[in-house]
Amino acid sequence: MREYPAPIQTLVALLERLPGVGPKTALRYVFFLLKEAKTTVPALVTALQSLEQALRPCRLCRTYTTDELCDVCRDPRRDPSTLCVVADARDVGTIGAAGFQGRFHVLGGTISPLEGMGPDALELHTLTARLQEDRSIHEVILAFNPDPDGETTMLYLSRLLHAFPVKVSRLARGLPVGADLEFADEATLGDAIKRRWEV
Amino acid sequence: MREYPAPIQTLVALLERLPGVGPKTALRYVFFLLKEAKTTVPALVTALQSLEQALRPCRLCRTYTTDELCDVCRDPRRDPSTLCVVADARDVGTIGAAGFQGRFHVLGGTISPLEGMGPDALELHTLTARLQEDRSIHEVILAFNPDPDGETTMLYLSRLLHAFPVKVSRLARGLPVGADLEFADEATLGDAIKRRWEV
Numbered sequence: 001m002r003e004y005p006a007p008i009q010t011l012v013a014l015l016e017r018l019p020g021v022g023p024k025t026a027l028r029y030v031f032f033l034l035k036e037a038k039t040t041v042p043a044l045v046t047a048l049q050s051l052e053q054a055l056r057p058c059r060l061c062r063t064y065t066t067d068e069l070c071d072v073c074r075d076p077r078r079d080p081s082t083l084c085v086v087a088d089a090r091d092v093g094t095i096g097a098a099g100f101q102g103r104f105h106v107l108g109g110t111i112s113p114l115e116g117m118g119p120d121a122l123e124l125h126t127l128t129a130r131l132q133e134d135r136s137i138h139e140v141i142l143a144f145n146p147d148p149d150g151e152t153t154m155l156y157l158s159r160l161l162h163a164f165p166v167k168v169s170r171l172a173r174g175l176p177v178g179a180d181l182e183f184a185d186e187a188t189l190g191d192a193i194k195r196r197w198e199v
Numbered sequence: 200m201r202e203y204p205a206p207i208q209t210l211v212a213l214l215e216r217l218p219g220v221g222p223k224t225a226l227r228y229v230f231f232l233l234k235e236a237k238t239t240v241p242a243l244v245t246a247l248q249s250l251e252q253a254l255r256p257c258r259l260c261r262t263y264t265t266d267e268l269c270d271v272c273r274d275p276r277r278d279p280s281t282l283c284v285v286a287d288a289r290d291v292g293t294i295g296a297a298g299f300q301g302r303f304h305v306l307g308g309t310i311s312p313l314e315g316m317g318p319d320a321l322e323l324h325t326l327t328a329r330l331q332e333d334r335s336i337h338e339v340i341l342a343f344n345p346d347p348d349g350e351t352t353m354l355y356l357s358r359l360l361h362a363f364p365v366k367v368s369r370l371a372r373g374l375p376v377g378a379d380l381e382f383a384d385e386a387t388l389g390d391a392i393k394r395r396w397e398v
Binding site: 044088 | 229251253254
């Protein structure tokens, strides 16, 4: 890196903060941007600046939106009886793309004792307030990653939501498409056997 | 992508222009940046803006620099007799890191008939002017990728540089560290046999 001037090194150091980006990839991005100095770079600057100015949390579900309510919360065709609770705003798109037709609630993270994230840091008050006000919600789906933090959060939420007259569910565990039985872990395969479907 | 508000989609579309970045990676970057809206994003905006303002081509070698001459061209300890011609400014760092002690000349690309890049688009006038003025240059190393465009450019340059009293060389072809003989192509292995070293 000694050979590159300071403005390049500064940008490389910042781009290295992006998830999964190391020094070589960051440098590749910088040299691409240098060639696009008149086109992509000004557009990128504007887009980055408008990111914080234009976006705020949806009043109901806490996902990012440009208005008071997000597209999903405003859409009257959405099923109001099913609420899917997710860790991050990016999960809204992932689960929406899989065909889910209900509404969402974004917690803003998971309970993570190792990272010092307790329940207070999450959007739990907005969730319980929503369940108290909106009596059309009949089911809450906990859609978290099946990892230790996700499991802890789902356990905490399932206890918290016992106080409400709603069904609480979680995503099924089983073999993903294209999986190989030989490499499936025992917990996954055990659940796949126990919850087998009739065909 | 339907579920995300416009500022997110705009930034995703711009980040997708980066080399090797698809929609999922771009979205991952955007959600990282959303969490870093107060820290990384303003720093990134400043770094991107200063990229074009602070950098210009070195008067001699045409690499990016903040001054009239780049660090390499200014360094009196560099060997003035060996000039390494490369396609892009990023190659300066790669070849410098491999221990090359001479100076560089950045062509700004390769001759690519398929992409409509002819010799006129390259820094050839600055190269020939440099060879005419600086009589201390004894050898020109052509350090291009051994792909069709790189080979075309090296062939063109070797003919162009015949008019000057310099030795013209190219990087050796052979087996890279960690290679497997079984998977080496015939041209590489043929050259590795022909140019074998005595040990």
